[in-house]
Amino acid sequence: xxxxxxxxxxxxxxxxxxxxxxxxxxxxxxxxxxxxxxxxxxxxxxxxxxxxxxxxxxxxxxxxxxxxxxxxxxxxxxxxxxxxxxxxxxxxxxxxxxxxxxxxxxxxxxxxxxxxxxxxxxxxxxxxxxxxxxxxxxxxxxxxxxxxxxxxxxxxxxxxxxxxxxxxxxxxxxxxxxxxxxxxxxxxxxxxxxxxxxxxxxxxxxxxxxxxxxxxxxxxxxxxxxxxxxxxxxxxxxxxxxxxxxxxxxx
Amino acid sequence: xxxxxxxxxxxxxxxxxxxxxxxxxxxxxxxxxxxxxxxxxxxxxxxxxxxxxxxxxxxxxxxxxxxxxxxxxxxxxxxxxxxxxxxxxxxxxxxxxxxxxxxxxxxxxxxxxxxxxxxxxxxxxxxxxxxxxxxxxxxxxxxxxxxxxxxxxxxxxxxxxxxxxxxxxxxxxxxxxxxxxxxxxxxxxxxxxxxxxxxxxxxxxxxxxxxxxxxxxxxxxxxxxxxxxxxxxxxxxxxxxxxxxxxxxxxxxxxxxxxxxxxxxxxxxxxxxxxxxxxxxxxxxxxxxxxxxxxxxxxxxxxxxxxxxxxxxxx
Amino acid sequence: xxxxxxxxxxxxxxxxxxxxxxxxxxxxxxxxxxxxxxxxxxxxxxxxxxxxxxxxxxxxxxxxxxxxxxxxxxxxxxxxxxxxxxxxxxxxxxx
Numbered sequence: 001x002x003x004x005x006x007x008x009x010x011x012x013x014x015x016x017x018x019x020x021x022x023x024x025x026x027x028x029x030x031x032x033x034x035x036x037x038x039x040x041x042x043x044x045x046x047x048x049x050x051x052x053x054x055x056x057x058x059x060x061x062x063x064x065x066x067x068x069x070x071x072x073x074x075x076x077x078x079x080x081x082x083x084x085x086x087x088x089x090x091x092x093x094x095x096x097x098x099x100x101x102x103x104x105x106x107x108x109x110x111x112x113x114x115x116x117x118x119x120x121x122x123x124x125x126x127x128x129x130x131x132x133x134x135x136x137x138x139x140x141x142x143x144x145x146x147x148x149x150x151x152x153x154x155x156x157x158x159x160x161x162x163x164x165x166x167x168x169x170x171x172x173x174x175x176x177x178x179x180x181x182x183x184x185x186x187x188x189x190x191x192x193x194x195x196x197x198x199x200x201x202x203x204x205x206x207x208x209x210x211x212x213x214x215x216x217x218x219x220x221x222x223x224x225x226x227x228x229x230x231x232x233x234x235x236x237x238x239x240x241x242x243x244x245x246x247x248x249x250x251x
Numbered sequence: 252x253x254x255x256x257x258x259x260x261x262x263x264x265x266x267x268x269x270x271x272x273x274x275x276x277x278x279x280x281x282x283x284x285x286x287x288x289x290x291x292x293x294x295x296x297x298x299x300x301x302x303x304x305x306x307x308x309x310x311x312x313x314x315x316x317x318x319x320x321x322x323x324x325x326x327x328x329x330x331x332x333x334x335x336x337x338x339x340x341x342x343x344x345x346x347x348x349x350x351x352x353x354x355x356x357x358x359x360x361x362x363x364x365x366x367x368x369x370x371x372x373x374x375x376x377x378x379x380x381x382x383x384x385x386x387x388x389x390x391x392x393x394x395x396x397x398x399x400x401x402x403x404x405x406x407x408x409x410x411x412x413x414x415x416x417x418x419x420x421x422x423x424x425x426x427x428x429x430x431x432x433x434x435x436x437x438x439x440x441x442x443x444x445x446x447x448x449x450x451x452x453x454x455x456x457x458x459x460x461x462x463x464x465x466x467x468x469x470x471x472x473x474x475x476x477x478x479x480x481x482x483x484x485x486x487x488x489x490x491x492x493x494x495x496x497x498x499x500x501x502x503x504x505x506x507x508x509x510x511x512x513x514x515x516x517x518x519x520x521x522x523x524x525x526x527x528x529x530x531x532x533x534x535x536x537x538x539x540x541x542x543x544x545x546x547x548x549x550x551x552x553x554x555x556x557x558x559x560x561x562x563x564x565x566x
Numbered sequence: 567x568x569x570x571x572x573x574x575x576x577x578x579x580x581x582x583x584x585x586x587x588x589x590x591x592x593x594x595x596x597x598x599x600x601x602x603x604x605x606x607x608x609x610x611x612x613x614x615x616x617x618x619x620x621x622x623x624x625x626x627x628x629x630x631x632x633x634x635x636x637x638x639x640x641x642x643x644x645x646x647x648x649x650x651x652x653x654x655x656x657x658x659x660x661x
Contacts, residue, residue: 022311025319028326029307030538032546033572034300034334035593035604041327042607045320052316069315093549139603146596149559150552157548242314242372249430251314251372251422277631324611331608338592341574347594348571404591411612553596554570560597 005181006119007061008081009188011071012178012224014054015082018072020103021047022239023090032093039139043100046132053125073243077233078226085168087223087232091161094154097143098161101205104137106172109197118186141205148209155210162206163214170219172198268469273399276342284468287461288398289343290359291470293350296336297361301354301535303329305369306378314372321418322375328415332408339400355540362386363521364447366529373426373436374444379419381441381448381486387412388482389452397469420489427493434494441490442498449513450521452479458518483511574623575601577608579615587619595620 001007024044031037055068085103090096111133114126147158173195182188206213222228242251260279267274274280303326310326313319337347353359364382369375390412393405426437453459453475465471473481490497501514523529572594578587590609595601601620609615629637645651654661 018316025310025323028310028323029303029330030542032542032549033594034330034337035595035600035608036546036549038327038330038334039603039607041323041330042611045323045327048316048320048323052320072316093546135606142599142603146556146600147549147552150556151548153548154552154555238311241312246314246430246432249314249433251318251425275631277628279631327611331611334593334608335591338574341592346571407591550572550596553600554572557597557600 001063002061003185003187005178005185006122006187007058008178009182010054010058010061010122012081014051014058014068014071015080016086016103016107017047017054018051019080019082019235020086020100021045021051022235023086023088024096024100026090027096036093040096043136043139046129046136050125050129050132053128057121057125069243073240077228077236080223080228080232080236081226082223083168083171083174084220084223084229085165085171087229087235088165088168089231092157094147094158095161095165097140097147098158098165100136101140101144102165102169102202103172104133104140105198105201105205106169106194107133108137108201109194110191113189113191113194116189122187137201141201144205144211145209148206148211158209159211162211163216166214167216167218167220171221171223174221174224176224265467268397268467271469273402274397275399283464284470285343287465287468287470288401289340289345289350291465292336292340292343292401293345293353294360294362296333296340296350297354297359298365299329299333299336301361301365301539302382303333304535304538305365305367305531306375308369309372309375312372313375318422325379325415325418328411332404332411335404335407336401339404342400351539351543355536355543357527357536360525362451363524363529364444364451365535366524366532367443367447368530370443371436371440373423373433373440376419376421376423376426376437377440377444379415379417380423380489381419381444382451383412383415383419384486385448385451385482387416388478388485392472392478395469395472401470420493423495424493427495437493438495441495445498446516446520447524449479449483449516450524452476452482454518454521455516480510483513487511572596575605575620576623576626577601577605578619578621579605579609580617581615583616587617590614592623598622 021044024040024047027040028037028044031040051072052068055071059066059068059071085099088095088099108130111126111130115123115130117123117126144158147154149155175191179188179191183190203213261281264274264280264284274284306322306326306329310319310322313322337350340350341347350359354361364385369378387409390405390409394402394409396402396405423437423440426433428434456462456474456476459475462471462474466474487497487502499514501512503512505512524532527533573596574592575595575598576592577590579590580587593601593604593608595604598620601622602618605618605620610618641647
């Protein structure tokens with residue numbers, strides 16, 4: 001393998017996009033109004049496109065002839081390294097939007113840094129993805145504010161979403177020897193400012209939305225190490241269904 | 252000034268139609284013309300929206316990521332097309348919400364093809380190729396419809412839909428030329444979707460009482476049977492080309508007429524499905540109703556928020 | 567059991583720099599920000615535009631089609647407003 005740390009890092013990015021894209025795709029045909037159905041599908045499409053680029057590139061780095069489909073649809077559960085946040089079930093529209101917002105607020109500053117990666121391919125993927133992500137963040141923040149400062153019912157619902165999902169947010173900032181090594185190699189720019197930027201975004205949006213940041217500071221993590229939630233196996237059983245039922249065929 | 256009698260107005264209206272002048276939203280039109288259009292256009296819009304469901308059922312299980320993205324984009328287009336059509340229907344004074352309530356109460360119909368289940372991945376190919384193919388036949392004719400907003404929506408829809416049929420055929424071709432299991436999936440999908448696709452064009456001309464008036468008003472430009480025949484003539488060679496067999500023992504090229512002969516359609520099945528006895532009627536309408544009910548708090552919240560912000564601005 | 571519907575908006579799109587915004591259709595949205603977002607998602611999925619206007623449909627005023635004759639026909643007879651009304655010598659340039 002050319003660079004194992006880079007391979008593992010690309011899987012982290014790729015899996016986050018893939019799994020969130022898959023979750024959003026479940027909404028297609030069932031959105032709260034036609035216009036928003038179309039909007040969520042657009043975001044899902046962007047994320048799946050990002051996953052394809054990232055996983056294809058991961059396959060190139062790995063050098064074992066695995067493309068985005070082999071990596072995306074044929075690994076075992078514990079080999080996926082997405083954060084737990086993105087695999088959480090859609091719940092109601094408030095849960096989906098809150099999950100999206102917490103993620104977008106992280107992804108935007110991340111991509112803003114990755115465009116400066118010394119790895120040209122990663123920088124190019126980040127550049128394209130950044131434009132998409134800026135829009136995602138605009139869309140999800142607007143909705144969090146609308147729901148938070150909408151009716152009593154919507155406020156209560158989306159506050160519940162925040163209370164539930166908050167514990168998953170910290171894993172977005174998980175780093176280990178993978179990031180450390182890539183930083184030394186100059187492939188990853190300095191990522192240290194991301195968390196502060198994320199915090200200032202969520203604080204601003206939650207204050208506009210009249211939402212309270214939960215006092216519960218318990219943090220769930222495990223996804224980055226391949227330890228997932230119960231929901232994940234079911235998600236994979238759909239995601240992988242055709243590849244498992246009809247192995248080694250072209251579609 | 253002479254007050255125009257309704258019959259004069261109707262005559263003027265028909266003259267316009269005969270001269271191929273489009274009718275626009277605020278123009279005078281006979282009540283029956285308006286009603287026919289509202290019925291047909293809202294049915295068409297509902298078909299787009301309900302039609303998302305059998306295909307959306309396979310998005311999360313698509314066999315690879317490229318197919319997943321293509322299917323997502325395609326189903327999303329259907330949502331867009333539903334939206335264009337609801338918007339065009341609104342120009343006739345039919346409010347979208349009320350129109351959708353008619354779908355949910357069972358008062359309004361939609362294309363009965365969507366009451367058949369999508370059971371395998373091959374069905375996605377078959378739906379794109381046959382169902383979209385049949386829809387396009389119909390829609391191309393509607394691009395010249397006399398009502399401006401409907402015709403314009405159809406032009407936009409036809410442009411966007413041209414990829415739908417191609418991706419379906421491409422996907423099915425891959426299966427038909429694939430492993431024996433894949434080929435069997437493809438043939439099975441064709442077997443199940445062939446007849447319901449032919450039924451999409453509606454009853455035979457002599458059983459279609461409203462057709463004559465719709466033709467006169469140029470809401471409809473080609474008859475059900477003509478469209479159906481065009482579809483069969485176009486589709487049979489496409490099936491043969493990829494080695495699939497159309498499930499009709501009597502299908503045969505007729506040199507004299509220059510068309511394919513085929514077995515008469517089982518209209519009993521058609522009417523059963525239209526009237527609620529299709530395999531998925533209840534499931535489809537329930538899914539739409541659920542989406543609307545579960546989205547109600549979201550729509551209310553957005554309105555409440557908009558009003559609050561407006562007040563803040565003016566305060 | 568319908569609730570109040572979101573207002574209807576008309577959508578205008580500039581397809582490229584140098585061209586007018588052109589009416590492309592309508593949609594529902596609770597406010598103008600959402601109307602712009604929705605217009606982007608509904609009407610520019612195939613790179614149809616680089617700029618969007620939305621106008622709440624309520625604010626669009628139209629002439630009564632019954633007056634169309636009085637509005638528009640009088641100009642039909644003023645053919646002298648068109649350059650083709652005038653004859654000039656053949657071979658005249660730059661005119």
